Amino acid sequence: MSNRFLKARIPVSTYRLQFNSRFRFSDARAIISYLHNLGIGDIYASPYFKAKEGSLHGYDIVDHNTLNPEIGTEGEYGKMIQVLRRYGMGQLLDIVPNHMCVASRENVWWMDVLENGPSSIYADFFDIDWEPVKKELKDKILIPILGDQYGIVLENQELQITFDRGTFFITYYDHRFPIIPKTYTDILQHRIDDLERLLSPEDPHLQELLSIITALNYLPPYTETNREKIEERYREKEIIKKRLWNLYNASPEIRSFIDDNVKFFNGTKGNPRSFDLLDNLLSRQTYRLSFWRVATEEINYRRFFDINELGAIRVESPGIFEETHRLLFSLIREGKVTGLRVDHPDGLYNPVEYFHLLQLNCFLHLHAGPDVSPDNEKEIIKRYEEILSRDGQYKPFYIVGEKILIRGERMPDDWPIFSTTGYVFLNTLNGIFVDITNAKAFDEIYERFTNMRLNLQEIIYEKKKLIMKVAMSSEVNMLGHYLDRISEKNRHTKDFTLNSLTIAIIEVTAFFPVYRTYITPSGVNERDRRYIDQAVSRAKRKNPAISESVFNFLKAVLLLDYPADFIEVDRQEWIDFVMRFQQLTGPIMAKGVEDTAFYVYNRFVSLNEVGGSPDRFGTPVETFHGQNMERLKFWPHALIATSTHDTKRGEDVRARINVLSEIPKEWKDCLVRWRRWNRKKKITLEGQPVPDPNDEYLLYQTLIGAYPLDPDRESAHEDFKKRFRDYMLKAVREAKVNTSWISPNRAYEEALIFFIDAVFSRTADNRFLKDFESFQKRVSHYGLYNSLSQMLLKIASPGVPDFYQGTEIWDFSLVDPDNRRPVDYEIRMGMLEELKKKESEISPSELARDLTLNRGDGKIKLYLSYKALNFRREKRDLFERGDYEPLEAAGDKANHIAAFSRILGNDKSIIIVPRFFTRLIPQPEDLPLGRNIWGDSSVRIRDAGTGERYRNIFTGEVVTVSKYNEVNVLCLSEVFLNFPVALLESERTCDENLI
Numbered sequence: 003m004s005n006r007f008l009k010a011r012i013p014v015s016t017y018r019l020q021f022n023s024r025f026r027f028s029d030a031r032a033i034i035s036y037l038h039n040l041g042i043g044d045i046y047a048s049p050y051f052k053a054k055e056g057s058l059h060g061y062d063i064v065d066h067n068t069l070n071p072e073i074g075t076e077g078e079y080g081k082m083i084q085v086l087r088r089y090g091m092g093q094l095l096d097i098v099p100n101h102m103c104v105a106s107r108e109n110v111w112w113m114d115v116l117e118n119g120p121s122s123i124y125a126d127f128f129d130i131d132w133e134p135v136k137k138e139l140k141d142k143i144l145i146p147i148l149g150d151q152y153g154i155v156l157e158n159q160e161l162q163i164t165f166d167r168g169t170f171f172i173t174y175y176d177h178r179f180p181i182i183p184k185t186y187t188d189i190l191q192h193r194i195d196d197l198e199r200l201l202s203p204e205d206p207h208l209q210e211l212l213s214i215i216t217a218l219n220y221l222p223p224y225t226e227t228n229r230e231k232i233e234e235r236y237r238e239k240e241i242i243k244k245r246l247w248n249l250y251n252a253s254p255e256i257r258s259f260i261d262d263n264v265k266f267f268n269g270t271k272g273n274p275r276s277f278d279l280l281d282n283l284l285s286r287q288t289y290r291l292s293f294w295r296v297a298t299e300e301i302n303y304r305r306f307f308d309i310n311e312l313g314a315i316r317v318e319s320p321g322i323f324e325e326t327h328r329l330l331f332s333l334i335r336e337g338k339v340t341g342l343r344v345d346h347p348d349g350l351y352n353p354v355e356y357f358h359l360l361q362l363n364c365f366l367h368l369h370a371g372p373d374v375s376p377d378n379e380k381e382i383i384k385r386y387e388e389i390l391s392r393d394g395q396y397k398p399f400y401i402v403g404e405k406i407l408i409r410g411e412r413m414p415d416d417w418p419i420f421s422t423t424g425y426v427f428l429n430t431l432n433g434i435f436v437d438i439t440n441a442k443a444f445d446e447i448y449e450r451f452t453n454m455r456l457n458l459q460e461i462i463y464e465k466k467k468l469i470m471k472v473a474m475s476s477e478v479n480m481l482g483h484y485l486d487r488i489s490e491k492n493r494h495t496k497d498f499t500l501n502s503l504t505i506a507i508i509e510v511t512a513f514f515p516v517y518r519t520y521i522t523p524s525g526v527n528e529r530d531r532r533y534i535d536q537a538v539s540r541a542k543r544k545n546p547a548i549s550e551s552v553f554n555f556l557k558a559v560l561l562l563d564y565p566a567d568f569i570e571v572d573r574q575e576w577i578d579f580v581m582r583f584q585q586l587t588g589p590i591m592a593k594g595v596e597d598t599a600f601y602v603y604n605r606f607v608s609l610n611e612v613g614g615s616p617d618r619f620g621t622p623v624e625t626f627h628g629q630n631m632e633r634l635k636f637w638p639h640a641l642i643a644t645s646t647h648d649t650k651r652g653e654d655v656r657a658r659i660n661v662l663s664e665i666p667k668e669w670k671d672c673l674v675r676w677r678r679w680n681r682k683k684k685i686t687l688e689g690q691p692v693p694d695p696n697d698e699y700l701l702y703q704t705l706i707g708a709y710p711l712d713p714d715r716e717s718a719h720e721d722f723k724k725r726f727r728d729y730m731l732k733a734v735r736e737a738k739v740n741t742s743w744i745s746p747n748r749a750y751e752e753a754l755i756f757f758i759d760a761v762f763s764r765t766a767d768n769r770f771l772k773d774f775e776s777f778q779k780r781v782s783h784y785g786l787y788n789s790l791s792q793m794l795l796k797i798a799s800p801g802v803p804d805f806y807q808g809t810e811i812w813d814f815s816l817v818d819p820d821n822r823r824p825v826d827y828e829i830r831m832g833m834l835e836e837l838k839k840k841e842s843e844i845s846p847s848e849l850a851r852d853l854t855l856n857r858g859d860g861k862i863k864l865y866l867s868y869k870a871l872n873f874r875r876e877k878r879d880l881f882e883r884g885d886y887e888p889l890e891a892a893g894d895k896a897n898h899i900a901a902f903s904r905i906l907g908n909d910k911s912i913i914i915v916p917r918f919f920t921r922l923i924p925q926p927e928d929l930p931l932g933r934n935i936w937g938d939s940s941v942r943i944r945d946a947g948t949g950e951r952y953r954n955i956f957t958g959e960v961v962t963v964s965k966y967n968e969v970n971v972l973c974l975s976e977v978f979l980n981f982p983v984a985l986l987e988s989e990r991t992c993d994e995n996l997i
Contacts, residue, residue: 008389010400010420011340012639014043014878015797015871016094016804020647021050022058024824027074031082034089036831039838040810040864041871044092044341048647051329054103054311058822059647060096061345062103062312065110067329083338092340094400097330099356100349104128104303105147105311107178112313116143117180119224119288121232127322129304129314135483136300141225143289146297146310147177156269156277156284161291163189163264163280168247172284174291183239184221185286186246191215192263192279200255207253210245217242224288295744301476306349307589308473318351323359334399335367341400343423343641348405348518348588351581354416355522357401361418362386364399402641404648406592406613408516413637421633421640424804425613428643430629431795432608433621434900435660435788435917441619443666448605451673452695458603458617463544465602465738466512466594472744473593477586481507484579485559491572492565495555502548506556507583509541509548510534517588519560523577526561534560600650601737604700608659608707611650620663623900627888630902634800634886642801644792645809647822652806652815655707657792658785662706664920672777676702679770683760685753692753697734701758704729707785708814709778711858723762727755729816783926784919786812786857787982790866791915794983795900797870798913800886810867811860833864846958850981854929866956870985873911873955880906889914892966893939895974898922901941910988912952914941914977930982933975940971952986961986 017037019030030045037045049060052068060070069079086093104112111124119125120132120141132141148155155161155174163181164171170181170189190211201208221238222231250257269277284291292300297310306312317323333339342360347353365386370379389396401419407426449455470478482504489495489503514537519530538557542550557563559576560583568576600610609616633640644653651659662669677698684691693701708726710718731751734741741747761770789812797803808815808825811833815821840849853862874881884906891899898921901914916922922930929935943950943963948970950963954977961976977984 008398010397011092012400012420012882013092013094013341013802014875014882015041016044016046016641016802017042018046018048018647018804018806020048020058020807020822021060021070021073022048022822023056023072024058026072027078027082029827031078031085033827033831034082034085034091036827036834038089038091039834040868041873041875042091042805043875044094045086046094046343046804047096049096049098049345051098052108054106055108057103058819061098062106063098063101064103064106064108066102066326069329079338087337093338094341094343094402095330095333095339096343096345098345099315099317099326100346101306101312101314102128103311104313105177113180116145116287116289117182118235119143119182121222121224121226121235123232123236126319127315127325129316131302131480134300134302135479136302139290139300139302141288143303144292144296144301145179145289146292146294146301147174148291148293151293152291155291155293156281157271157274159269159271161280161284163267163283165250165260165264168243168245168250172287172291179287179289179291181283182224182287183242184218184223185283186242187215187218188279188283188286189260189263189267190218192266193259197255197259207249207256210249211256214242214245214249217245297476298473298744299475299479302480304477304585306346307593308469314349316351317356320359323356327360327363331363331367332372334364335370335372342402344401344403344419346588347403349585351585352522353403353520354414354418357403357418360401361397361399364401368398400639406517408613409615409618411516414520421637423646424641424643424801425611425646426629427633427640427796427799427801428646428649429609429611429614430621430626431644431792431799432611432614432656432660433618434623434626435657435663435792436606436609436620437663437918438620438622440663440666443670444606444619444663447666447670447673448699451677451699452604454696456603456605458599461599461603462595463512465598466514466590467508468738469590469593469598470508470511472738472742474586474590478504478508478511481579481583481586484582485556488559488575488579489555498552498555502552503556505545505548506541506552509545510537510553510556510560511587511590512594513537513540513544514587514591517591518584519587521560521562521580521584531561596650597736598738601700601733602696602739604696604703606659606663607700607703608651608656611656612646612648624888626900627886627902630799631886631888638800638882640801641804642796642799643804643806644796645806645813645815645821646804647806647818649806649821650817651704651707652813652821653792653809654785654789654812655704655814655816657788658782658814659703659707660788661781661784661920662703664784664918668777672773673699673702675773676770679773680757680761683757685756687749687753692740692750693734693757694740697730697737697740697754700733701730704733704816705774706778706781708816709775709782710814711782711812713775719762719764723758725816725820726762727758729820730754730758732817780926784923786862787919787930788917790863790983791900791917793863793866794870794913794915794985797867797874798881798902798904798911798985800881803871803874805867811864812858830864833861834868837861837865837868846956847980850957851931854931854980854982866983869955873985873987877909877911880904880909880911884909884911887944890942891939891974892942892969892971893937893974895922895936895939899939899941899974903943908988912941912943912972912984912986912988914972914974914984914986916978916982931978931980936974936978938966939974940966941974941977943970943972946970951989953989954981955985955987956981956983960989 049063050070050073051063052065052070053060054062054064069076102109107113111127114124115122115128130143160174162173164173170186172179172181222235226232250260267279269280304314317326350356366382369382397418402421402423403419405422413421482500485503486500489498516533519533521530534557538553542553560580562576564573564576596612603616710722712718735743740750811830853865881904884904887903889901889903891901898916898918900917903910903912916930919930922935946963948963948965951960953960957980959979961972963970963972
């Protein structure tokens with residue numbers, strides 16, 4: 003057996019590409035050489051298996067085993083892979099094991115379930131409760147897709163029967179739902195007497211129709227569970243459809259009869275009784291079409307979060323795992339996919355079990371050909387288990403999970419993956435550019451502007467409960483009934499009411515401190531026990547009117563504290579409840595916190611990021627260093643990011659907003675002026691001006707962060723205004739205070755849009771815009787430097803630096819879908835070529851200073867990325883395995899510095915970046931360079947002798963270690979002579995070179 007795959011291929015860096023119809027495999031192929039020249043190691047592809055038509059993100063998959071035709075053909079995919087291989091690059095693929103799109107006729111599995119109900123061969127693929135609380139839905143699926151109440155939609159003729167190739171369907175605009183074949187008889191027998199009078203009894207076409215009706219009546223029902231009967235049903239229904247289609251085409255009379263019956267069933271607008279036929283037919287289907295709002299309380303299939311169109315799949319079943327991963331493992335076996343990013347593992351029934359199965363299959367397919375024999379497969383699996391027994395940390399394939407960790411939480415140690423997708427790093431890095439000393443000032447500014455004193459933890463508690471009430475109450479109700487059934491089996495708990503048990507679930511979930519626990523049938527670890535203890539204790543204190551015994555019972559169930567006399571069936575019921583409870587807490591945390599509370603608590607919105615802690619105003623640089631050292635020790639190959647497709651605002655937007663933390667007085671003065679000037683631009687609704695103070699406060703911060711660099715260009719101004727409108731509408735709907743997605747307040751939203759248009763107006767009397775642009779330009783000046791500093795820290799820190807598409811130059815994108823706009827790679831490729839040309843024409847120091855002077859065009863960020871990424875690739879051992887040593891700054895500018903070294907043997911690099919630029923360069927036209935700025939400030943270099951030299955990879959300049967106050971240092975005035983950040987490579991001393 004080959005050893006070449008025994009060690010996982012680790013990316014040196016990754017670059018996220020968002021594939022869709024506007025960016026295809028051929029487009030990716032065209033930029034691979036550019037990405038390679040930039041220094042990128044692997045592309046990081048968004049999901050590209052077949053998705054719902056028109057999908058811009060790829061997470062709404064309809065077929066896991068087919069490439070998305072909107073993105074390209076197999077041939078185009080193969081050509082992209084060829085170019086990747088030519089440059090020695092790999093591909094990290096984002097996969098979606100949790101769910102599929104169930105709102106598309108192209109999802110063959112789901113369509114089969116709708117046609118065949120519980121007897122469908124795919125019924126077990128989806129997490130459907132065929133015996134839900136609502137008895138009327140027994141053996142049915144609620145499809146909450148209608149735009150209005152069912153009766154209104156029906157009598158408005160929006161639901162129609164269609165007939166195609168022997169199959170009857172119900173259509174609703176672009177949606178098409180199959181009809182149970184057995185109920186074809188409703189249509190085919192309607193007015194059958196008229197047809198029999200028209201045709202003679204001996205007519206072969208009439209005889210065939212009557213035979214088809216008889217065959218339909220003899221079909222086994224859709225509730226059949228006997229395997230032989232199910233096979234018979236599948237076989238016979240398809241034969242009947244072919245017969246019916248042939249008959250339809252062979253007989254004009256039969257064709258006319260069927261067409262007329264379809265018209266009868268589709269009813270006559272204005273005649274309610276004419277829809278009785280269709281209503282009755284629909285009542286006999288395996289699904290019930292309903293108003294979309296019904297989903298919150300009655301939906302009986304598990305969803306991805308609260309999205310009705312995304313149905314959960316039961317990937318924990320071995321057969322379903324295999325079927326949903328066939329194409330993926332084929333791509334891995336062929337070396338086309340070299341790493342995986344697993345979307346939302348917290349939604350899995352048993353994440354650790356899934357990851358182990360994923361690694362095992364990756365190992366198997368890397369070592370086996372397409373026609374591996376069962377004996378050879380057993381031998382390979384045995385080999386894997388032998389390696390795993392020797393090295394419990396062995397991970398044969400590079401896999402990261404989109405796991406959101408809250409403050410103080412660590413990755414589960416038993417997950418056989420290489421860690422997370424980078425949010426802990428993102429939040430900690432972002433935090434060091436927030437001036438912690440001004441926390442109280444911003445509390446006061448926010449409270450005074452909004453006239454509210456908000457507590458984030460209380461908001462989170464309330465918003466999680468809101469989500470459980472208005473968006474995911476069906477899931478909560480299901481768990482409540484499940485717990486009630488469990489309680490009925492024990493004399494000590496059977497008196498607990500359904501209502502009290504459901505309330506206990508809601509309260510404990512609302513206080514849950516993490517996204518989820520990871521309890522399995524094998525037991526409960528101490529960490530998860532602590533989280534459950536904490537949530538239950540807080541729920542008890544918050545609800546003194548509810549008996550403690552109810553909470554104690556729920557706690558016992560969650561901790562698997564079975565009664566001594568429990569039989570195996572009862573134990574399994576507890577386990578299943580716990581596993582399902584764990585699948586629920588994550589979505590409620592995500593929807594309640596990231597998608598609601600973070601749009602309500604707007605004190606300082608650059609901190610309102612996925613996995614962030616907005617109530618903590620910034621991060622000490624010591625914490626940043628500590629987390630880097632911990633990552634190097636435990637998760638050295640974790641992705642580290644500054645922007646992702648899920649971030650609430652782009653890295654350059656956050657970098658600008660962070661500047662405000664340094665200038666609270668100026669910010670406060672601006673807010674006072676702007677509020678006064680813009681008061682007349684507001685529309686008053688029910689006595690309240692719109693926007694309300696909290697939304698207005700968010701608006702100004704977002705404008706500061708996202709405003710274009712070239713606002714005077716009319717097209718840029720109008721484009722940004724549209725983007726900003728869309729963002730603010732999304733933000734206020736997510737907040738669920740003045741409007742929401744479920745119940746939009748059109749009057750509030752229209753008044754908000756009116757306000758936005760007014761503040762953007764370029765009329766002479768709009769004092770706000772001129773004043774704002776002047777202030778924003780200054781903030782942006784400092785924010786660009788923040789961006790450069792955070793970019794270099796990401797590239798040089800332990801982990802695999804990840805770049806979101808387009809962010810190698812300035813990118814002021816907001817939350818999705820704004821951050822999925824097409825990227826202009828022609829501009830970026832042209833910039834890189836120009837930079838490389840200039841490198842050959844002028845000295846590096848001249849180029850570096852020129853880029854600093856003209857930083858607004860974005861080339862400086864591209865240059866930093868290009869030089870640092872290529873250096874990291876050349877020195878990958880140093881950055882992957884090298885020691886991490888925080889460096890201490892000295893002098894009056896010491897607080898403005900974040901610095902560390904990476905050391906591996908004799909190889910050493912030093913990274914130094916500035917921060918808090920408003921106090922470094924009070925005048926925006928000044929540059930943060932030279933002795934006038936840095937004076938005698940320095941960075942102390944331990945284990946280095948006087949005279950040791952370092953070359954700055956951005957400028958080519960050599961700086962020398964000198965002695966200052968008996969300490970070996972690098973003078974910052976020399977480090978930052980011509981470029982605002984520094985990556986220094988050690989060189990031999992002059993004397994050594996002479997020898």
